[in-house]
Amino acid sequence: xxxxxxxxxxxxxxxxxxxxxxxxxxxxxxxxxxxxxxxxxxxxxxxxxxxxxxxxxxxxxxxxxxxxxxxxxxxxxxxxxxxxxxxxxxxxxxxxxxxxxxxxxxxxxxxxxxxxxxxxxxxxxxxxxxxxxxxxxxxxxxxxxxxxxxxxxxxxxxxxxxxxxxxxxxxxxxxxxxxxxxxxxxxxxxxxxxxxxxxxxxxxxxxxxxxxxxxxxxxxxxxxxxxxxxxxxxxxxxxxxxxxxxxxxxxxxxxxxxxxxxxxxxxxxxxxxxxxxxxxxxxxxxxxxxxxxxxxxxxxxxxxxxxxxxxxxxxxxxxxxxxxxxxxxxxxxxxxxxxxxxxxxxxxxxxxxxxxxxxxxxxxxxxxxxxxxxxxxxxxxxxxxxxxxxxxxxxxx
Amino acid sequence: xxxxxxxxxxxxxxxxxxxxxxxxxxxxxxxxxxxxxxxxxxxxxxxxxxxxxxxxxxxxxxxxxxxxxxxxxxxxxxxxxxxxxxxxxxxxxxxxxxxxxxxxxxxxxxxxxxxxxxxxxxxxxxxxxxxxxxxxxxxxxxxxxxxxxxxxxxxxxxxxxxxxxxxxxxxxxxxxxxxxxxxxxxxxxxxxxxxxxxxxxxxxxxxxxxxxxxxxxxxxxxxxxxxxxxxxxxxxxxxxxxxxxxxxxxxxxxxxxxxxxxxxxxxxxxxxxxxxxxxxxxxxxxxxxxxxxxxxxxxxxxxxxxxxxxxxxxxxxxxxxxxxxxxxxxxxxxxxxxxxxxxxxxxxxxx
Numbered sequence: 001x002x003x004x005x006x007x008x009x010x011x012x013x014x015x016x017x018x019x020x021x022x023x024x025x026x027x028x029x030x031x032x033x034x035x036x037x038x039x040x041x042x043x044x045x046x047x048x049x050x051x052x053x054x055x056x057x058x059x060x061x062x063x064x065x066x067x068x069x070x071x072x073x074x075x076x077x078x079x080x081x082x083x084x085x086x087x088x089x090x091x092x093x094x095x096x097x098x099x100x101x102x103x104x105x106x107x108x109x110x111x112x113x114x115x116x117x118x119x120x121x122x123x124x125x126x127x128x129x130x131x132x133x134x135x136x137x138x139x140x141x142x143x144x145x146x147x148x149x150x151x152x153x154x155x156x157x158x159x160x161x162x163x164x165x166x167x168x169x170x171x172x173x174x175x176x177x178x179x180x181x182x183x184x185x186x187x188x189x190x191x192x193x194x195x196x197x198x199x200x201x202x203x204x205x206x207x208x209x210x211x212x213x214x215x216x217x218x219x220x221x222x223x224x225x226x227x228x229x230x231x232x233x234x235x236x237x238x239x240x241x242x243x244x245x246x247x248x249x250x251x252x253x254x255x256x257x258x259x260x261x262x263x264x265x266x267x268x269x270x271x272x273x274x275x276x277x278x279x280x281x282x283x284x285x286x287x288x289x290x291x292x293x294x295x296x297x298x299x300x301x302x303x304x305x306x307x308x309x310x311x312x313x314x315x316x317x318x319x320x321x322x323x324x325x326x327x328x329x330x331x332x333x334x335x336x337x338x339x340x341x342x343x344x345x346x347x348x349x350x351x352x353x354x355x356x357x358x359x360x361x362x363x364x365x366x367x368x369x370x371x372x373x374x375x376x377x378x379x380x381x382x383x384x385x386x387x388x389x390x391x392x393x394x395x396x397x
Numbered sequence: 398x399x400x401x402x403x404x405x406x407x408x409x410x411x412x413x414x415x416x417x418x419x420x421x422x423x424x425x426x427x428x429x430x431x432x433x434x435x436x437x438x439x440x441x442x443x444x445x446x447x448x449x450x451x452x453x454x455x456x457x458x459x460x461x462x463x464x465x466x467x468x469x470x471x472x473x474x475x476x477x478x479x480x481x482x483x484x485x486x487x488x489x490x491x492x493x494x495x496x497x498x499x500x501x502x503x504x505x506x507x508x509x510x511x512x513x514x515x516x517x518x519x520x521x522x523x524x525x526x527x528x529x530x531x532x533x534x535x536x537x538x539x540x541x542x543x544x545x546x547x548x549x550x551x552x553x554x555x556x557x558x559x560x561x562x563x564x565x566x567x568x569x570x571x572x573x574x575x576x577x578x579x580x581x582x583x584x585x586x587x588x589x590x591x592x593x594x595x596x597x598x599x600x601x602x603x604x605x606x607x608x609x610x611x612x613x614x615x616x617x618x619x620x621x622x623x624x625x626x627x628x629x630x631x632x633x634x635x636x637x638x639x640x641x642x643x644x645x646x647x648x649x650x651x652x653x654x655x656x657x658x659x660x661x662x663x664x665x666x667x668x669x670x671x672x673x674x675x676x677x678x679x680x681x682x683x684x685x686x687x688x689x690x691x692x693x694x695x696x697x698x699x700x701x702x703x704x705x706x707x708x709x710x711x712x713x714x715x716x717x718x719x720x721x722x723x724x725x726x727x728x729x730x731x732x733x734x735x736x737x738x739x740x741x742x743x744x745x746x747x748x
Contacts, residue, residue, distance in 0.1 A: 156478045160687070171719065353561055357557070358555065364541060364552045364555070365552070368545070
């Protein structure tokens with residue numbers, strides 16, 4: 001523990017795992033600087049290009065990763081079904097912002113605070129800001145429902161229950177075209193709900209698909225909001241309760257932490273961010289397709305927070321952006337050309353899964369604490385590494 | 398004063414809770430067949446359809462039981478959900494298919510050739526899957542044994558992705574039909590209107606002896622004793638001179654071998670294989686293991702049979718595309734009512 005004491009005074013002489021540490025003032029200064037740089041970025045690149053599109057996706061994934069970080073990183077509840085919230089958020093955008101329910105209002109549609117084309121088309125059309133709110137509410141409720149059966153469970157069992165929920169939601173999405181209420185399908189299955197209304201903010205024109213800058217700034221604002229909420233939550237009473245539960249549930253409960261409420265709040269908050277980002281992606285990708293909601297996606301988001309460092313907010317941001325670019329840009333665009341340049345007839349996209357799996361294994365074996373580990377997690381890992389022989393099995397005692 | 402203020406009996410809420418946790422799961426399990434039995438009786442006047450479902454369910458469940466034992470053995474000894482186990486099962490199917498293609502087994506082969514050929518395939522599939530599983534343990538789990546529990550779970554998912562990709566490259570991304578060697582749909586006997594097919598016989602005929610050998614091995618042999626000791630307390634086992642690493646490797650080997658056998662039966666029974674069968678199959682088998690009480694061999698078999706029946710009923714009446722959702726819904730219900738499973742004891746994680 002003396003390591004921890006000396007750490008706050010003299011970071012330079014700290015022993016243990018060598019990794020960069022951020023002093024508190026640095027973090028406070030960093031936020032505005034990074035946000036300003038990020039906000040100016042679109043002026044330097046092609047506003048309708050692939051790079052811009054990747055940036056927007058990366059930021060949307062960052063929002064999700066920060067949400068999952070609350071559940072897994074802060075509260076220590078391993079959630080393998082996060083894709084469920086992406087699905088619910090995206091379907092909210094699909095249901096309340098497209099011509100999918102084409103028969104409502106006698107074929108005239110229902111319109112709330114919409115303008116332009118969307119204000120006349122059939123189907124339900126609600127302003128995107130309201131859709132965001134609905135998505136947050138729906139996913140928070142879903143988060144609580146998923147959380148309820150896991151309250152008595154720990155560790156791997158939570159992982160399995162959440163995975164099962166993710167798969168059930170995925171199944172409903174795929175087969176939803178067969179569920180009909182009065183002739184109206186629940187989802188459009190693999191065909192997808194498309195087109196989805198563009199974001200329509202009061203005072204400015206609806207966003208277009210050729211000019212990507214407004215999308216970028218919108219999602220950047222979402223990231224900023226989520227970052228702010230994350231920092232405030234982490235340093236709040238609730239955040240400390242989450243960490244206490246993660247470290248030792250019995251001790252935390254004995255100290256008066258209400259375990260049920262605290263856990264459910266973690267699920268609900270994490271889910272709400274996923275729904276937010278899901279609604280955004282539904283509108284941005286212009287389709288809500290059942291194929292998007294697979295187990296792979298949950299692992300992608302989980303991989304982001306593990307790559308960055310569980311519980312570490314900056315780590316998660318870095319992990320999310322890195323993995324998102326690896327997934328959307330590096331594997332399909334960069335590595336893809338390598339075999340053909342070397343004279344092989346081989347499609348690299350075929351082994352995307354294997355590359356990704358390999359990365360997961362390597363990451364865990366080489367640096368299980370992540371790129372920018374949270375201090376508390378790091379100490380744990382470093383201590384265990386020092387005394388690995390004695391504690392070889394105590395983790396399960 | 399203190400003594401008198403305590404209530405005489407247990408409060409009603411606690412008694413209700415105890416009742417729910419004791420019988421809730423059993424009620425949930427009986428609900429589906431009971432509902433279909435009533436609907437069958439009222440519409441057809443006989444239980445033949447339900448009987449058919451259950452017969453097919455038991456042979457199907459035998460396959461899941463074999464896979465589930467792999468989960469249960471591994472969980473019992475290292476407390477890890479071996480996510481890659483489903484993929485080991487898938488590789489077992491693929492190896493079987495490749496092997497009986499190589500030795501030239503075809504549908505027209507005579508009964509003796511078929512018998513010996515399939516026995517040989519069984520051995521090859523078991524060795525291949527067993528070795529693969531032990532190898533996975535060596536590469537992906539052993540280096541992380543002192544790390545937090547999340548780490549090996551993630552590597553397990555990573556390995557499972559890699560193996561899925563191997564399967565994808567091997568036989569392509571769609572269902573791959575294979576020769577129907579045992580004429581699986583052929584009706585063998587009819588009991589009370591319920592047909593028993595070749596595939597059903599094969600599944601039971603392979604599974605039962607394997608299970609008997611396995612339980613005898615674990616309860617009688619020295620290595621089996623070492624496995625049980627390691628599962629109970631690895632540190633004490635080490636002090637008693639048991640080589641814990643070898644024992645863990647052996648556990649993975651055994652689990653993998655059973656998954657390989659299940660892979661062969663699955664391939665012959667379904668006559669189609671594909672790279673994704675390991676993911677869904679693995680989750681179904683895991684549900685079976687949890688239902689029986691993870692860490693408990695008999696529980697895994699019981700769970701496998703029950704899940705097989707649920708799966709068949711759902712395939713037959715609700716629709717194949719909904720089956721995974723139904724099985725997962727059962728998984729969640731088990732977790733709500735009795736996380737420790739039908740035959741299992743309470744563990745630290747499933748309180």
